Amino acid sequence: MTLLKDINSPADLRHLSRAQLKPLADELRAFVLDSVSKTGGHLSSNLGTVELTIALHYVFNTPDDRLVWDVGHQTYPHKILTGRRDQMHSLRQFNGISGFPKRDESEFDTFGTAHSSTSISAALGMAVAAKIKGENRHSVAIIGDGSMTAGMAFEALNNAGVMEDVNLLVILNDNDMSISPPVGALNRYLARLMSGKFYAAARNVGKSVLPPPMLEIAKRLEEHAKGMIMPATLFEEFGFNYIGPIDGHDLEALIPTLQNLKELKGPQFLHVVTKKGQGYKLAEADPVLYHGPGKFNPAEGIKPATAPKLTYTKVFGDWLCDMAEQDKRLVGITPAMREGSGMVEFEQQYPSRYYDVGIAEQHSVTFAAGLACEGLKPVVAIYSTFLQRAYDQLIHDVALQNLDVTFALDRAGLVGADGATHAGNYDLAYLRCIPNMVIMAASDENECRQMLTTGFQYNGPAAIRYPRGAGIGAEVKKELTTIPLGTGEVKRQGKRIAIFAFGSMVAPALQAAEKLNATVANMRFIKPLDVALVKQLAESHDILVSVEEGAKMGGAGSAIAEALAELGINKSVLILGLPDQFIDHGEAGQLLALCGLDGVGISNSIQGHYHLAEATTVVEPRLVSNSN
């Protein structure tokens, strides 16, 4: 590492000669591969943005000029060039740097991203702010072809396209990939644009050498010529000056083009073509596998786990195929998360009933509603955090019409390395208040399968939540059996203390109960709640506790408290759950313990709250802020 070691800010980068940038790119790419292979994280998208990142920081006066990275999973080169090279070993670890841009991590991280398709809106906001404040700065959004499929991106293009007097550049990083291969009409359109590559190449030769005044004249001539030889691109129809497609790995194309675009007024749109996994043959060959790998040896590549643990995702994927076999009305829907949601086998076995709608969560929910109107039984597989983007569709299009849609909510609760942006902490709270919803939380892998069947058979909107990763090792029975609606079960009979446990918290509650000789109920349903069971235990125990892997405010514990009030039982309930703060990245188990949601923590919280054991040194759950 001869050049990269001396780059501690983009200012250092801008002192390099143009000739040094290519060797720097080689060093940067090698560093990204080496670092991610040691920590795990997002790889193929980062390998694809090495040259683009160098060119952007070389041409634009960052951080005064604003870069907004869409999703932000491709910002490791950006982080390395902006002073965080020596912190990359801590990537996505507790108190380490985030895997996404974070405003409180660096002034170069101008906007926190991770949920896709927000960059154009944010960059436009910054551009309009600069205009209002009379500041002469550039705002640049860098958005991938997958992220471009979300409606929000087009809402922003529509708004920006009529603002001739703002300094906005949108860069489409087109690598012809989402996490999976891309879907939809936009991808086909972009492919057609790329097939016109010869045109762009010729056009950009002119732009790269002409001085600005001449450039304007050339541009007007070009517009005239273009209108004669080819129709305006979609982006020009939206009011942008479209340039491209150009090679996103060619610094000699990128830098002069960006320099020229800097001089132009009004909304600009640069279409760059990159390769996901660029420079690492294994990732180039399989950008899906190398999208978000764990630790691996680059010389050997990712090795399949010898004895993979059964994950809830796999339980869902197997159930989906089995249920589809039994019920021809089942349709499986994913908003661009085929692998993450466990639907690869389902697509192979039932291609005509598999729909990847792209990064379009809002559309996925209302698309499902339309299917349900016609008597089909759609299953929307969606991460808890990503369902947040389709909240109105859930209420207005599904629940209000009481339509038969099943929501399989993976990544419910803390997710670990992806941190606060991806935490599925809020689904119990945001779903519980919606009429007609049935909500279940699985306590183990077998119950997950039963709950999916229960929700699917239920003729109305039903959500089944389950955590990221492996379960507790329960045997999964093949039968597609259901659970009686709205019923919980007593898992352990103790005395004096009753713990109402939900989903992933049943196991740690049982651990705590051993020490306290407490009763533990696996409530199973957050809605409809088993009020009879709440009444039975409240009347026979002095101390009541609820525990959930979800936001305490408005979650399952609130349901218990509301039930006690409605029953006229004048007893309080200690509500244990996730605190009213955002919880950053780290190892999920460690974070749960810090929130007091492991066996010891639950036991300590109960003893401390009710002053049950003077001798026990009660450790109050404390989540130190792990933001940098």
Ligand SMILES: Cc1ncc(C[n+]2csc(CCOP(=O)(O)OP(=O)(O)O)c2C)c(N)n1
């Ligand atoms: C709203 C939302 N839905 C889904 C995801 C999951 N996700 C992360 S990256 C990605 C693919 C993005 O594709 P693209 O923008 O082309 O970036 P690339 O990975 O190709 O660099 C998806 C679906 C997300 N981050 N946000």
Ligand SMILES: CC(=O)[C@@H](O)[C@H](O)COP(=O)(O)O
């Ligand atoms: C960047 C992004 O949003 C996805 O890649 C996400 O990180 C996947 O999460 P899982 O690793 O839990 O599938």
Ligand SMILES: [Mg+2]
């Ligand atoms: Mg892409």
